[in-house]
Amino acid sequence: MKTVLIGVGQAGGKLTQALLEFDKQMGFGAVLDAVGVNTAKADLQSLPYETVLIGQDRVNGHGVGGDNELGAEVMQADKTEVLSALEGSVTAKTESIFLVAGLGGGSGSGGTPVLAKELKRIYDIPVYVLGIVPGQNEGAMYQVNAGRSLKTIAREADAVLLVDNDAFRSSGESMSAGYEAINQAIAQRVGLLLASGEAVEGVGESVVDSSEIINTLRSGGIAALGYASAEASEVAEDNINAVMSTTRRAVLTGTSLQDASDADSALVVVAGKPDVIPRKGVERARRWVENETGSLEVRGGDFPLDSGRIAVLVLLAGVQRSDRVEAFMERARMAIEEAEAEAASREDPDDMWQNDDLDSLL
Numbered sequence: 395m396k397t398v399l400i401g402v403g404q405a406g407g408k409l410t411q412a413l414l415e416f417d418k419q420m421g422f423g424a425v426l427d428a429v430g431v432n433t434a435k436a437d438l439q440s441l442p443y444e445t446v447l448i449g450q451d452r453v454n455g456h457g458v459g460g461d462n463e464l465g466a467e468v469m470q471a472d473k474t475e476v477l478s479a480l481e482g483s484v485t486a487k488t489e490s491i492f493l494v495a496g497l498g499g500g501s502g503s504g505g506t507p508v509l510a511k512e513l514k515r516i517y518d519i520p521v522y523v524l525g526i527v528p529g530q531n532e533g534a535m536y537q538v539n540a541g542r543s544l545k546t547i548a549r550e551a552d553a554v555l556l557v558d559n560d561a562f563r564s565s566g567e568s569m570s571a572g573y574e575a576i577n578q579a580i581a582q583r584v585g586l587l588l589a590s591g592e593a594v595e596g597v598g599e600s601v602v603d604s605s606e607i608i609n610t611l612r613s614g615g616i617a618a619l620g621y622a623s624a625e626a627s628e629v630a631e632d633n634i635n636a637v638m639s640t641t642r643r644a645v646l647t648g649t650s651l652q653d654a655s656d657a658d659s660a661l662v663v664v665a666g667k668p669d670v671i672p673r674k675g676v677e678r679a680r681r682w683v684e685n686e687t688g689s690l691e692v693r694g695g696d697f698p699l700d701s702g703r704i705a706v707l708v709l710l711a712g713v714q715r716s717d718r719v720e721a722f723m724e725r726a727r728m729a730i731e732e733a734e735a736e737a738a739s740r741e742d743p744d745d746m747w748q749n750d751d752l753d754s755l756l
């Protein structure tokens with residue numbers, strides 16, 4: 395699927411760079427162009443593609459410090475500059491636009507819904523968001539920002555593909571030390587998905603094309619991406635079990651959003667050398683995904699790739715009822731309540747001494 399990426403905020407910019415590099419390194423050509431947008435000048439300077447600094451009059455290039463309302467305001471005020479930077483990038487060849495952002499900060503979290511709405515008004519192609527959900531250990535501000543942003547994005551964009559920072563973190567590793575590895579893992583999965591609709595070699599009826607990705611994401615709302623791979627045998631018949639078990643792992647333990655297994659629609663992509671992909675295995679895997687997700691709309695196809703392994707990508711769309719999303723929104727709600735309670739207790743500092751449960755010492 396020929397795509398233009400827009401990285402918003404620091405995380406969005408870095409993940410966009412990882413996606414661009416993966417696509418280039420694999421020679422896929424699915425990523426047509428990229429633009430980085432941020433309120434922090436320093437974060438844009440290291441990005442090797444076109445960038446737009448917004449909100450200079452408000453924050454002077456220093457970022458919005460996690461204030462996503464301010465992030466939304468400055469995007470609204472400077473959207474024309476962003477749109478003109480995109481003019482040369484989005485062409486007749488472009489099949490989709492992906493806004494890439496961390497939902498827990500300020501610039502990406504606030505700016506992305508505003509930009510998604512604007513892009514949908516202007517372009518006829520789908521506008522998707524690749525959104526990073528903050529890990530469980532990140533502070534309340536991140537959770538609240540992400541909850542509010544996600545709610546708005548789910549309404550404004552055609553779909554939001556969520557990646558949970560916790561889903562890719564190795565145990566014992568700090569969040570920031572792990573970012574690079576996390577970005578690589580996400581770039582590989584999303585990069586393969588975008589490229590899967592681009593396959594030209596070994597074209598046959600069973601090969602996935604971009605319209606299948608778009609039709610799967612038509613369910614709207616939240617989507618997740620599962621991935622797993624295994625060593626392949628040279629004989630297709632011998633790979634039936636490998637395709638089945640890899641598909642199971644992709645959905646049960648390899649998704650970008652943990653516990654997202656109920657879906658409105660799904661797409662199962664089996665990547666590998668075309669002559670070792672077993673038709674029977676692919677059919678079985680698709681049926682298994684139907685049962686597991688409860689969806690009657692499961693598409694499938696191959697992605698011819700010159701590799702000694704078989705990889706399975708499962709795109710799950712319409713997963714908003716997943717336990718992980720509910721738990722996450724609940725955490726955001728709780729954080730708002732705690733913040734309100736704290737603000738209320740700050741209103742009159744003397745209130746805390748008016749507590750009848752505690753006797754004074756004197």
Ligand SMILES: Nc1nc2c(ncn2[C@@H]2O[C@H](COP(=O)(O)OP(=O)(O)OP(=O)(O)O)[C@@H](O)[C@H]2O)c(=O)[nH]1
Nearest residue numbers: 403404405457458459460496498499500501502528
């Ligand atoms: N996966 C991943 N997550 C990141 C990365 N950098 C930051 N994050 C996450 O993104 C969220 C913070 O968003 P940022 O992109 O840093 O913030 P911003 O949009 O630039 O907004 P401000 O800094 O407030 O102007 C947090 O939840 C971080 O855990 C990264 O390189 N990779």
